[in-house]
Amino acid sequence: MEEWNQTTTGFFLMGLFPPTKTSLLLFSLVILIFLIAFLGNSTMIFLIWMDRHLHTPMYFLLSQLSLMDLMYICSTVPKMVINFLSGNNSISLVSCAFQSVSFLTTGGVEALLLVSMAYDRYVAICRPLHYPILMNKRMCLLMIAGSWVFASVNSIFHTVYALRMPYCKSRVINHFFCDIPAMMPLACIDTWAYEYTVFFSTSFFLLIPFIGIMASYGRVLYAVYHMRSTQGRKKAFTTCSTHLTVVTFYYGPFVYTYLRPPSLRSPEEDKNMAVSYTILTPMLNPIIYSLRNKEVLGALQRVFGKSLSQKA
Numbered sequence: 001m002e003e004w005n006q007t008t009t010g011f012f013l014m015g016l017f018p019p020t021k022t023s024l025l026l027f028s029l030v031i032l033i034f035l036i037a038f039l040g041n042s043t044m045i046f047l048i049w050m051d052r053h054l055h056t057p058m059y060f061l062l063s064q065l066s067l068m069d070l071m072y073i074c075s076t077v078p079k080m081v082i083n084f085l086s087g088n089n090s091i092s093l094v095s096c097a098f099q100s101v102s103f104l105t106t107g108g109v110e111a112l113l114l115v116s117m118a119y120d121r122y123v124a125i126c127r128p129l130h131y132p133i134l135m136n137k138r139m140c141l142l143m144i145a146g147s148w149v150f151a152s153v154n155s156i157f158h159t160v161y162a163l164r165m166p167y168c169k170s171r172v173i174n175h176f177f178c179d180i181p182a183m184m185p186l187a188c189i190d191t192w193a194y195e196y197t198v199f200f201s202t203s204f205f206l207l208i209p210f211i212g213i214m215a216s217y218g219r220v221l222y223a224v225y226h227m228r229s230t231q232g233r234k235k236a237f238t239t240c241s242t243h244l245t246v247v248t249f250y251y252g253p254f255v256y257t258y259l260r261p262p263s264l265r266s267p268e269e270d271k272n273m274a275v276s277y278t279i280l281t282p283m284l285n286p287i288i289y290s291l292r293n294k295e296v297l298g299a300l301q302r303v304f305g306k307s308l309s310q311k312a
Contacts, residue, residue, distance in 0.1 A: 009171065010092040011183075013083060016176040016271060027084055033283050034077045040286030041066040044296070051299035057135045058124070061117050062289060064144055068110040069282035075102035076177040076278045093163060096178040100159040103177065103278075107254075108151025109144075111205045114247055116143040118213040121243060125236055126223050154201055161197075165189060174267040175274070181258065182270065195262060202258040210251040217244060242293070246285055253277045 016030070017023040048054045048063040079099060083089045091099070123134045162180045168188040175182040181198065184191045220240055227233040253276040257265075290296045 010090055011096055011178065012089045012172045013080075013091055013176055013178075014172055014174045015083060015089060016080060016275070017084070023084075027081075030077065030279060031081065033279055034073060034081075037069065037073050037279075037283035037286070040290070041070040041282065043300075044286045044290065045070070047296065047299045047303055050303050053295065053302075054299050057137075057140050058117070058120050059295075060137075060140050061113060061120060061143070065110060065113050065117070066286060068106050068113060069285050071102065072106040072110065073279060073282040075099055075106060080176045091178065097159050097163055100162070100178045100180060101155045103179070104155030104158060105148075105151045107277075108154055108205050109147045110250065111209055111254075112147035112150065113144070114243075114250065115209045115213060116140075116147070117243060118216050118247075119143075121240060122216045122220055125220050125240075151205070154205065158197070158201065161194065165191070175271055177274075177278070179270070179274065181262075181265070182267065184262070198258060202255070206251055206255050207259065210247070210255065213247055213251075239293075242288055245288055246281075249281050249284060250277060 017026050044066040045063050048059045048066075076099070079091065079095070083091075120135055123131050127134065158180055162183055166188040167183075167186045169186045171186070173179075173182050173186070184194070217240055221237075224233055224236045224240065227236065253273040257270055257273045290300070
């Protein structure tokens, strides 16, 4: 068994695509998805910043979600593209650490932001008279700051621990980015104790928030069902169903991947599941929130219609 010193070398990423004739087509598809996600999330951030009608807690949180999606997809796809085009799959320890911290931080912040957005909808529908007090600007800033603090501490801990472990089996990570569960099989030591910390982090950032969101929306949908206004009921139901769609797309694959015992994990299956929450979800979120939201579509018309009229 070959031993090596992880302080002087790095890893090799196996990548997402197998060496087949269809790899170029799949690679082009990923590039297209990346461009759609980049454009869609950038547009959402710009619209919410520019249009005063969207200067509300709900859209402020949505702009942060778009920012996380933007950072999220940029933490994995560019390196994968560089490796594919150059044919060099190596990644240095510094780059691996940066990628891991960026991925875990933005993923953790996004998971907690979805909880904040669920709380916003709960207060708006179930306690509308208290909404200006419970969801003011200060509360929104505290939610976002708290999400960043918890996610940053979690990501730094896991990254430092993972990169300080002795690796002697191989330097080849069977993934397209430095995903810590994919690195664990390469370690020389028994990682059973560390697996418990992964389970705890996954429960804190994914499982418990997901259960909380489902419970809160159960109460919200009950309140929506008993609304007297048909128009208000329809609008509230559309907003709730949109958020639940995003929540399911995001939490489902994450929970399935990280809460399974190591003995039941498959590297290929983990990579396929990772595509959904690292590439597809950042593309789908702005599409879902914009196409099903009349206020966002109105802002799109106001902002870009005004720009076009000024140019004319």
